[in-house]
Amino acid sequence: MSKLCSCACAVESITDGSSVMIGGFMGGGSPHRLIDELVRQGKKDLTIIANDTARPGFGIGKLVDAGALKRLIASHIGLNPETQKRMIAEEIEVELVPQGTLAERIRAGGTGLGGVLTATGVGTVVADGKPTLELDGETYLVETPLKADFALIHALRADLFGNLQYQLTARNFNPSMALAATTVVAEAAEIVPVGMIPPDHVETVGVIVDHLISREA
């Protein structure tokens, strides 16, 4: 069965109120066509899990502008004043997570770990309400795994089976998010026949990718 589908078709299955992980770092390595389609279909009340919200009018910033977010879990919104404004106005509930902790929580969610122990955030407001653990004289925060209903992934190259390859800093959160969601939708700059990506170069395995967005018509 082909995983290829249209952008519109893949996004239709994302219902209002879903939790959605979106790859990318300041828009680099974000699935821009899928983001545009979420805006076009007027999705609402989404919980977005992403490193950042890029800038107004760009990348995940378009979802903020469109009022599609109810909740955001991210590490940095400093380059998007619109997100900050909506956070302060309490239109979006924002959980700010240290970037390394965000990466590990997503990794834990995708790899069956019950949580993560990290020294990052100990003694700061990030630790409020979280259990701590003492091990060998060091204090660690216990951070919980993150999972989502959907992961929207950007890749450099996909084969028709959904094996994915990434490039440079467009990799970022994409490989770990691809493991942490129930339904994985990948948008690739290039789609090639099965067998064209050598096994050693496959970074996200096709068996976990549900939908592959066909090239723009």
Place this chain on the structure above:
Amino acid sequence: MDSKALIAQRVAQELVSGDLVNLGIGLPTLVTTYLPEGIRVFFQSENGLIGMQALSEKAAAFEDLTDAGGTPASFIPGAAAFDSVASFGFIRGGHLDVTVLGGLQVDEGGQLANWMVPGKMVPGMGGAMDLVTGAKKVIVAMTHTAKGAPKIIKKCNLPLTSVRRVDLIVTDLAVIEPTDDGLVLREVAPEMSIDDVTAATEAKLLIPDDVKQMPVWI
């Protein structure tokens, strides 16, 4: 020289060949411009690259390669790319020699606040909490005051970035080293006196006999 250039060139003098260095977005990024001749370091960009360098004006921007601020970047031969999990593995795992970050406040205990002003400005911590927790050496690069108000104060009243004591504070007025005894004034900027620095500082500064003038290499 403008104050940001002065700070960046002084921070650049702290780097040693072979260092793995992470630069925060904003002022710290300027440090690459002032690397002393013969010093070869590896710049890590937290979005997944070791061996980053600024994009030359002649080169075309490349969508899949930016620095941590989203600005198009380039890389040196021998660079390596990786995902965010690995990137923060380097940072928390003790592999990073130096991190240079901006600051909103640093206090007498050498603790840094640099990620939010509640109710007003909420940029978020990004990688800063992991960097301050995990890097071998933490350098804060910031202007000495904000709109005339001291940023080096008795006790941070903004949310802390980490409880760890930073290793060096470089400002447009001074170089200050947080120690067990408190904040030690090491250098003052050219044409500045020790009194100028203490007047612009709320925190108590320890003044040794051998306070130097900040070397300017550019």
